Amino acid sequence: MDFWGTVLVLFRRWYVVLPTFTLAVAAAAGIYSTIPTTYASSAVLILTTPTTGGSLPSNPRVPNGLTNPMLNFDRGLSISASILIAVMGSPDTATELGAVEGGDTAFKVTNGSSNIESLATGPYVFIEGESGTPEGAKDIVTRVIARTKAELVNRQEAVKAPKATYISAYEAVPPTVPLAQRGRKLRAVAAAVGVGVVASLFMAFTVESFVTNRRLRREAAARKAAETSASANHSQKASELNGRLPVGGPVVRP
Template identity: 45%
Template sequence: MDFWRAIGVVLRRWYVALPALLLTLAGAYAVYTTVPPRYESTGVLSLTVPISGPSKLGDPRARIQETNPLLNFDSGLNMSASILVQILGSENVMTQLGASPYGQTTYEVNNGHPNPELLFSEPFVLIRGRSGDPESAKAIVSRVAQRAKVELTKRQKELKAPPTTYIVVTEILPPTNPIMLRTDRMRFTAAVLLLGMLAALASAFAAESIAAGLRRRRDEDGEPATRTAPASVDEPALQR
């Protein structure tokens, strides 16, 4: 019943709701055309064990093997991918690469799962770069991929791993050609449409409320005149 009552109010006050709706459509179009587009490029890195294996023979007389500490346990590659994700996703590294979490150019790094609890599942590093400029979106993915190789080599040097056992970082998906994202435009446009429709309904109900208030005031002003009319008719009879 309330729904049909609201429809009735809008139909009665169409001359208020219609201009508000037209202004909403104009505002939504303006937002859609003025919000700058965003572009996205993607790259994927894979971590693999070197052909020579995770160990090398040390002193033959002592029969000691030197092993890469990052590969000296199960899921070592997955752990290494997790370490890279944490390093590359830090704000300090992001700033050094010319990006910002809330800036024009930014990127996200994970191993295919946005849930941090699943970082140990796969030895992959997925890089997703975004920017208002298509070339910048592709360039940031390339910089992050190069930084991943540098960071992994640095960590293995710190652990004194034999160079022949270093984990191999392979670009299984080079930075893709940027594609334009429509999510930001559609989100802002939908927000303007929703707010505009609410404003149109509110204006229609406000006009209805004002009209009802004016009708009540006219009715109240007309009551005294109606009550005094019989007295004026009977007055000549009393004078007789």
């Protein structure tokens, strides 16, 4: 069936399409109201080296020259960032920070890329927090930042790095103002409306098929009845004609 044929069926069976689609819209409204609105906040950390570099001078009398940490990025900072991302992404860390599975608070620590396998892409740590309230979203981001900085210090202490060479985490983007996230609600509504459209088409063509089949059966029954009536009339007329004819052969007179 072509497009205009489908439109014609929908218009002809509007009394089925309209209630079905109305129920779908009502279900979408109910879904939209039941899914809670969440709020998201984010922050970006940049790992930097000290102004004197990542090593101590071999001769204390000749100290290292001072450098701009923002101009002193190397591969080591990218590796350190990837270590922090892996540590902060563990389930134990999430539980300790209160982001339990199934709760309304969650966070994500990435390098800004959707490719999980390429962690060491730069000295950047992207933090995203989500919660049921604006305050909760900003609070989880603040706590993740504090924990990331603490983990950075702990990892350097574990390898016994000189404190003068410690890497620091600079908040390039502080926790942002939480914004309402309605994408999940809108996707659920779109899915419900899509199901409603499909259901409306299904009901319209089901009723169309039922009505068409019933009409064809009635027409077939009417034709059969007409044929039966015509056959009966023909038999009756033949009987009447046979009744008027004389019985036996012709009479012969002498």
